[in-house]
Amino acid sequence: MVDGLPEPKPAAPRSQFPPVQPYHPTTFQERGVAVPFTTPLLGGARARRAEQRGVELVIPNFTGGRGVYIVSGSSIAALCRPTLHDKILNSRIAELKSVTPGTIRRVGREIAAEGLAGEAAMAAARLAADADKDDRLVTNYQLLTTLIQQANLVPAAGPDAVASPALEIERRAMLTTAWVANHLGQSTAWVATALEALADVIQNFGLGSAMTVGRVPQLVGMLRKANAEIFEWGTTLGEKDQAANARTVSSVADFTLALADELLERTQALVKDVIGSLRDWSADPDALVRLAARPEWLLDGWEQICLIWNHAQDDAGRRAALVEIVGQVPILPKEVYEWCDARAHPDDGLRFQRLVGVNEDWCTGATIFNLIARNEQFRAMTWRGLAEAGSIPGLGLARTPETIS
Amino acid sequence: MRQGTPDRDRELRELRRDLIKASDHKIKQIVAELDHLANPVANRAVLDPIRSRLASLKPARPLRFARLFCTPIDPLIVPARDWRPGDPTIPRTVLASLAQVVRSRLGDEVSAIETIIAGHKTDAVQAITSAGELLWPRAAEILAVAVPPVDWPETGLRPAVFTDLAHAVAAVLRRAPQLRRLARQGAIGALPPDEQAVSDILANIAKEPPVACAMIVRLILTQSPHATPVLPRIVASIPGVTEKALLRQAMASATENVLADMESGPLITDEIGRGSLADAGDGVRRVITLLAELEQETDAAKHRPRLRVIRERLDQACRARFADGMRESLVAPLADAIGPVTQAGQIRLETCARELRALETAARKVGGSDCYDQMLPAAAEAVKAAAEAGNLTPVRTLRLIEILSGPEVAEVYYTRDAAR
Numbered sequence: 001m002v003d004g005l006p007e008p009k010p011a012a013p014r015s016q017f018p019p020v021q022p023y024h025p026t027t028f029q030e031r032g033v034a035v036p037f038t039t040p041l042l043g044g045a046r047a048r049r050a051e052q053r054g055v056e057l058v059i060p061n062f063t064g065g066r067g068v069y070i071v072s073g074s075s076i077a078a079l080c081r082p083t084l085h086d087k088i089l090n091s092r093i094a095e096l097k098s099v100t101p102g103t104i105r106r107v108g109r110e111i112a113a114e115g116l117a118g119e120a121a122m123a124a125a126r127l128a129a130d131a132d133k134d135d136r137l138v139t140n141y142q143l144l145t146t147l148i149q150q151a152n153l154v155p156a157a158g159p160d161a162v163a164s165p166a167l168e169i170e171r172r173a174m175l176t177t178a179w180v181a182n183h184l185g186q187s188t189a190w191v192a193t194a195l196e197a198l199a200d201v202i203q204n205f206g207l208g209s210a211m212t213v214g215r216v217p218q219l220v221g222m223l224r225k226a227n228a229e230i231f232e233w234g235t236t237l238g239e240k241d242q243a244a245n246a247r248t249v250s251s252v253a254d255f256t257l258a259l260a261d262e263l264l265e266r267t268q269a270l271v272k273d274v275i276g277s278l279r280d281w282s283a284d285p286d287a288l289v290r291l292a293a294r295p296e297w298l299l300d301g302w303e304q305i306c307l308i309w310n311h312a313q314d315d316a317g318r319r320a321a322l323v324e325i326v327g328q329v330p331i332l333p334k335e336v337y338e339w340c341d342a343r344a345h346p347d348d349g350l351r352f353q354r355l356v357g358v359n360e361d362w363c364t365g366a367t368i369f370n371l372i373a374r375n376e377q378f379r380a381m382t383w384r385g386l387a388e389a390g391s392i393p394g395l396g397l398a399r400t401p402e403t404i405s
Numbered sequence: 406m407r408q409g410t411p412d413r414d415r416e417l418r419e420l421r422r423d424l425i426k427a428s429d430h431k432i433k434q435i436v437a438e439l440d441h442l443a444n445p446v447a448n449r450a451v452l453d454p455i456r457s458r459l460a461s462l463k464p465a466r467p468l469r470f471a472r473l474f475c476t477p478i479d480p481l482i483v484p485a486r487d488w489r490p491g492d493p494t495i496p497r498t499v500l501a502s503l504a505q506v507v508r509s510r511l512g513d514e515v516s517a518i519e520t521i522i523a524g525h526k527t528d529a530v531q532a533i534t535s536a537g538e539l540l541w542p543r544a545a546e547i548l549a550v551a552v553p554p555v556d557w558p559e560t561g562l563r564p565a566v567f568t569d570l571a572h573a574v575a576a577v578l579r580r581a582p583q584l585r586r587l588a589r590q591g592a593i594g595a596l597p598p599d600e601q602a603v604s605d606i607l608a609n610i611a612k613e614p615p616v617a618c619a620m621i622v623r624l625i626l627t628q629s630p631h632a633t634p635v636l637p638r639i640v641a642s643i644p645g646v647t648e649k650a651l652l653r654q655a656m657a658s659a660t661e662n663v664l665a666d667m668e669s670g671p672l673i674t675d676e677i678g679r680g681s682l683a684d685a686g687d688g689v690r691r692v693i694t695l696l697a698e699l700e701q702e703t704d705a706a707k708h709r710p711r712l713r714v715i716r717e718r719l720d721q722a723c724r725a726r727f728a729d730g731m732r733e734s735l736v737a738p739l740a741d742a743i744g745p746v747t748q749a750g751q752i753r754l755e756t757c758a759r760e761l762r763a764l765e766t767a768a769r770k771v772g773g774s775d776c777y778d779q780m781l782p783a784a785a786e787a788v789k790a791a792a793e794a795g796n797l798t799p800v801r802t803l804r805l806i807e808i809l810s811g812p813e814v815a816e817v818y819y820t821r822d823a824a825r
Contacts, residue, residue: 084803084812084819115800118755119748122800241601313530316589323595366686366766367594369759369808 025333032058034301036108040371041080044328047093055094060327085116101296118376124383140199147274151176194281201292216295220260226306227253245326263295301330307378421454428733433464461679465526471504477581493619498560506551507544541581548575576617580606588628598632611648618655626663630695667715678722682730686763693770716771723768724776739791751801758808785809
């Protein structure tokens with residue numbers, strides 16, 4: 001007893017587990033959104049709106065076999081012993097009206113900023129929140145300058161035009177905004193608000209600025225690098241070893257990357273034609289939001305996989321990492337066919353690969369403390385671009401060359 | 406470091422005296438400082454009196470050629486006074502000489518190896534693996550045909566011993582990459598034993614001297630005990646009668662050697678009792694796995710009384726290490742804090758709390774539950790006292806409570822804090 005508090009309750013006996021269910025989602029919504037849990041047994045868990053009400057979790061089979069556990073968000077304590085971070089994260093997710101990669105990311109960052117995932121994640125999450133605001137401002141400014149260039153309206157030269165270029169830009173911005181408002185049959189205030197909303201929607205894509213690289217292009221780069229390494233490493237393995245697993249992971253990643261490139265190109269085209277985007281926004285903002293969100297939905301879950309792979313320091317580490325990764329590779333729902341012309345579906349074999357039986361200590365015994373610490377390091381990396389920094393001081397993480405924030 | 410002045414000699418004596426009493430964390434800090442200075446004279450003057458403690462504590466040191474060379478045979482190294490010819494062990498005094506023999510005959514390959522290890526420490530897993538794969542097989546070739554070097558008499562051993570030891574070390578180094586892979590996989594714990602790696606290790610083993618075979622088996626037993634059940638299966642599949650008999654003899658000899666070491670030698674007292682807290686949990690897991698595997702053997706009955714004694718010894722060592730670690734690295738820093746704990750301090754405390762929990766979780770398998778059930782709440786009390794003294798923020802308190810007492814207790818604190 002500590003301070004009169006009750007003793008910790010042990011995790012529920014296995015007989016209380018829900019039945020393992022097959023898992024072939026049709027839509028990305030049905031696939032759910034990867035949740036940044038730190039409890040090792042919840043690795044690869046996804047959240048989605050339940051059919052009735054509330055949020056449910058889709059959790060990969062603990063044994064690495066086929067199927068998933070589908071539990072209501074309030075029941076995870078019956079399945080395992082979640083960390084405090086995960087309990088609070090789970091309760092905040094349950095309050096979300098919309099479960100999307102963006103909303104889960106925001107909630108995850110807020111909880112990390114409270115310090116529940118450790119010191120490094122707290123510092124990084126707070127920095128990321130500030131960086132996010134800056135990114136939104138920069139994106140808004142870039143949209144405006146693109147709009148000015150696109151409209152190409154030149155005001156009559158004022159007396160202070162040469163003396164103050166900033167004033168000149170402001171004058172052109174006002175002129176352009178007025179022209180666009182008139183052109184679209186909207187008010188100038190609507191144009192300003194729409195530009196801000198558009199900045200919110202596309203701020204993750206980077207806009208080709210030299211100053212900021214968007215979160216999504218960074219994730220694509222991170223996945224491309226990890227995928228190349230997995231593929232190359234897989235060619236050194238025998239068929240009795242994990243060569244087939246490496247090949248399957250790599251083929252799903254290849255397909256995902258090809259599609260991500262296509263989707264990113266389409267999304268970034270929105271930015272090149274700001275007038276067209278504003279026109280679309282005035283007609284149906286939701287359609288534009290959905291279009292811009294596709295790359296995030298597609299890539300959701302791959303960041304954790306890249307972090308697991310990058311964390312492996314040697315051959316033995318990579319073998320263990322691949323076992324963990326295979327259970328977490330995001331399944332591509334059939335909805336993906338509506339987004340592109342592709343028909344090949346490379347992950348069909350993935351669920352039925354033979355996975356290596358787990359050691360009794362893996363994820364549950366004395367190693368659990370190290371695994372939680374590792375997952376908390378991942379959370380810190382998610383919130384802080386450590387690509388250049390190398391490692392978190394004091395945590396001694398040896399190798400994770402890239403991340404996104 | 407200059408020598409000779411009475412003041413300096415007195416300072417050095419005082420420093421050594423303080424060092425003997427210093428905590429593990431302090432020793433690691435001092436070693437890191439001395440390594441940073443890269444002054445061999447100062448290094449020897451300060452560290453020589455605590456060499457045995459360093460051997461147990463294993464702080465991360467700069468990864469130099471000799472340290473890389475010794476990595477695969479490290480668990481076999483014993484003080485020269487404890488070594489007997491025919492034991493599957495290696496006297497510490499021969500290491501520098503053997504490493505120098507290898508280095509002098511490697512030629513241009515030395516620079517390739519030095520390039521890989523430059524700037525790394527002995528905890529750099531990938532650098533050790535990569536450089537080791539270059540060095541160890543070549544070192545085996547060199548040692549297999551080497552003659553005693555001119556400095557061999559400094560080891561205090563007869564010249565004939567050189568050949569026996571060099572051949573035995575060569576046999577281990579020839580298989581060092583596979584032994585390392587097996588041990589790393591066991592440490593990570595997500596995969597079953599790699600039978601192919603064990604087969605590769607045992608391939609052509611009949612050509613090696615019996616003592617070398619026992620060394621190799623001893624390394625598997627102590628570093629990769631999860632692979633122990635694979636050994637008899639592979640031995641049974643070997644067609645040659647002589648080879649099979651040799652391997653059975655090696656297994657028996659290594660098992661006897663490891664059991665004796667656990668009964669009365671330093672394997673438990675040094676590695677767990679006096680070793681680094683960070684490694685203690687893994688060390689206990691390995692010993693427990695080995696004991697469990699030995700109990701499964703067909704002739705386990707003959708070992709049973711000894712295994713009982715070893716379990717009791719392990720239990721005592723775990724309790725003592727836990728109590729020391731808790732007092733030295735958690736309770737004392739919290740009680741001695743003269744202001745709010747810093748970010749770096751909090752990270753150290755959390756790391757210590759995790760290491761304690763890892764040790765305790767593993768150690769409960771050999772007993773001591775009542776003892777840990779008393780000590781963990783005492784550690785949580787120390788956290789609470791530091792919080793009440795204003796040295797821990799609420800979230801830092803929560804984090805430590807969560808690690809020590811579980812997420813359920815931490816949640817109560819979280820809810821209470823949120824309600825305020």
